[in-house]
Amino acid sequence: MKVLVIGGGGREHAIVRALRRSPQAPQVFCSPGNAGIARDADPLEGADDPAAIKAAGIELVVIGPEAPLVAGFADACTDAGLLVFGPSKAAARLEGSKAHAKGVMAAAGVPTAGHAVVSGVAEGLAAIDRYPAVIKADGLAAGKGVVIAQDDAEARAALSEMLEDKRFGDVPVVIEEFLEGEELSLLALCDGESALPLAPARDYKRIGEGDTGPNTGGMGAYSPVEGAGAALIEQVRQTILQPVVEELGRQGTPFHGVLYAGLMLTAQGPKVLEFNVRFGDPETQAVLPRLRSDLLDLMLRTTRPGGLEGATLSWDDRAAVTVVLASRGYPQSSSSGDVIKFGGVPRGIEVTHAGTAERDGAIVTAGGRVLNVTALGDDVRTARAAAYAAADVIDFDGKTLRRDIAA
Known part of the structure; x- marks a missing residue:
């Protein structure tokens, strides 16, 4: 079977690796991929066109990032006769709009934080009855559209950035109670x-x-x-x-x-x-x-209604710890073009690429989050030690990481 993974980050690299472990031995393609994914999957040109994907013999399209899902790429692929792993545009609104998600949760009786949807700074400040308060841009924000405001000044700055400067687009803001x-x-x-x-x-x-x-x-x-x-x-x-x-x-x-x-x-x-x-x-x-x-x-x-009936999952008993290596300036900015030196990464460590590219035969940085270093161990403590030991032999200018993952 030919499978196409859409995306070019660490998540997609992990998906590609997992698909390659399938006993069905699929041929895995990627678009756009990155320098690491290109070593584990075949690149596919024209992957923004479902007809071209179909013509290439692809049978299953796996859509990794949220943006193409919210934009309706799954629907276009389905209309072209492809099997798709990922929700329709209508179902993807659950992530595309936080206000919509709150409405779905209310209708389903799902427990969540109390909230208000606002479109102005004054309205937003009036909706906050105590601090800290959570302020979220309603649309997609790549994980960066959330501010936990500790006081009026922080709340006003966040609301102004989101509603007046429109950093995340022309969308309202959801004010939530802090849980x-x-x-x-x-x-x-x-x-x-x-x-x-x-x-x-x-x-x-x-x-x-x-x-x-x-x-x-x-x-x-x-x-x-x-x-x-x-x-x-x-x-x-x-x-x-x-x-x-x-x-x-x-x-x-x-x-x-x-x-x-x-x-x-x-x-x-x-x-x-x-x-x-x-x-x-x-x-x-x-x-x-x-x-x-x-x-x-x-x-x-x-991909088919009721298809998971009777499905069971099998897991490795070991723990896994993943440490992200980011570039200088992340998350406000990122640096690119810095040569990555992998040193002697031990066997058994899984290094997935997030923001990398190949230039003149070398792997270089090409984004905010650059690499993910994952180790398995008999317990979290053992896996954590192995992950950090491997992270420390990888080097590039401006390498940024947290030292307290899974501590």
Whole structure:
């Protein structure tokens, strides 16, 4: 089978690697890919045209990033007669609009933070009754459209940037109550009728150690998570994942693909912080290396209603820790063209590429998040030590990383 993975980041590299482990031995293509993905998948030209994809003999299209999903690329591929792993444009609004997601959760009875949708700075300040308060741009923001304001001054600055400067486009802002507890990421495969949770993970969104500084797309992750056992996962499935899948079905927008629930484990139970409609990044880099089931088979099952019925998942008992190496200036900016020296990365370490390119035979930086270093170990502590040991033998000018992932 010929499979095309759309995207060019660390998440897509992890997906490509997992697909290549399938016993079905698919031929894996990528677009646009990056310097690392190009070593594990064949590049495909014209991959923005579903007809060209079909003509190339591709049977399954796996859409990695959120932007093409929200733009409706899955629908165009389906119309061209291709199987697609990823939701329709209508279903992808769950990530494309935070206000819409809140409406779906309300209709499904899913626990989440209280909120208000505002379109002006004064209206936004009036909607905040206590600090800290969470301020989110309604549209896509690559993980950077969230500010946790500690006072009026921070709130006013965030609202002005989002609503007046329109940093994330001409969209409203969602004001949310600040939830306290431990965060958890849970991804679930969905076939339009049911949700099948994957192994839980925890990611680190802030740029600085101790969760300081601005939000990023993610600086690291680990899986499994202590305290997030089978009982909690089933609770989340029953009270959050399955109700949302069923509500989207009732609305005539059945969800096929992977549903990401960003959760806060509060004293009142799990509550939703956000939904994504694709694999999380960098959670995917920590979760998929532990998956021993056939990812290709699972993806194909999601394309047909009820296809996941009877499906079971097999996992490596070891823990995985992923450390992100970013370029200088991230997340406000990024540097490109810096030569990456990989040193002697030990065997068994999975280095997935996020923002890289090849220039004159060398691998160079080409984005904010550059590489993901993932190690497996008998426990999180062992995996963490191995991941950082490998990260330390990789070098490039301006290399930035957090030292407290999975600490």
